[in-house]
Amino acid sequence: MATAIAVRDGHLVGAQAEIDTGIPLAEACGYQLAVIELLLRRAAIDLALPEPLSAQTTARRAFVMSTECGYVWGEADALHVMGLANIALGERGAARGPLEQAADIRKRIGHKGLAATLESLAAL
Numbered sequence: 001m002a003t004a005i006a007v008r009d010g011h012l013v014g015a016q017a018e019i020d021t022g023i024p025l026a027e028a029c030g031y032q033l034a035v036i037e038l039l040l041r042r043a044a045i046d047l048a049l050p051e052p053l054s055a056q057t058t059a060r061r062a063f064v065m066s067t068e069c070g071y072v073w074g075e076a077d078a079l080h081v082m083g084l085a086n087i088a089l090g091e092r093g094a095a096r097g098p099l100e101q102a103a104d105i106r107k108r109i110g111h112k113g114l115a116a117t118l119e120s121l122a123a124l
Contacts, residue, residue, distance in 0.1 A: 003041060012045050019045070036062050036074040043081045052088035055081060076105035080117050092124055099124070 003022075006015035019042045026034040039062035046055035059081035066074030083099035086092070099121045106114040 007045065012049055015045050016042060016049075032065060032069055033071060033074070036065050036069075036071060036078075039065070040074065040077050040081065043078075043085070047081065047084055047088060050088055052085045056085035056089065059085060072105060072109055073111065076102050076109065076111055077113070079105070080113060080120075083117075083120060087120070087124075096121070096124055 003015045003018040006012070006018060019038050023035055023038050023042075026038060039058050043055045043058040043062065046052070046058060059078045063075055063078035063082065066072070066078055079098040079102035083095040083097075083102060086095035086098065099117055103114065103117045103121060105111070106117055
């Protein structure tokens with residue numbers, strides 16, 4: 001809740017701090033899906049700051065964790081952020097693969113973010 005309020009109010013660094021507090025707590029409790037969701041929120045905030053290298057690293061961690069536990073929704077979200085981070089880093093060619101994978105998964109599972117992924121692909 002504090003993270004959402006901080007983001008709403010434009011306090012992205014504060015939102016990062018809230019997430020960074022929550023991740024170790026979720027890990028200590030064994031809440032892997034919560035950790036993944038927190039990592040994905042952190043990556044999105046990193047992109048908004050902009051801190052694309054941090055976003056890329058964080059999204060990659062979320063992707064690996066999602067793959068390990070079979071959380072396909074998290075895989076799709078992480079791939080999408082990884083592609084956006086590549087674009088922000090000026091690595092447009094490297095963005096295509098993750099965005100295409102994200103689009104494939106999002107289409108298969110009926111993900112509401114499919115249009116955003118397709119728009120990012122079209123802009124390449």
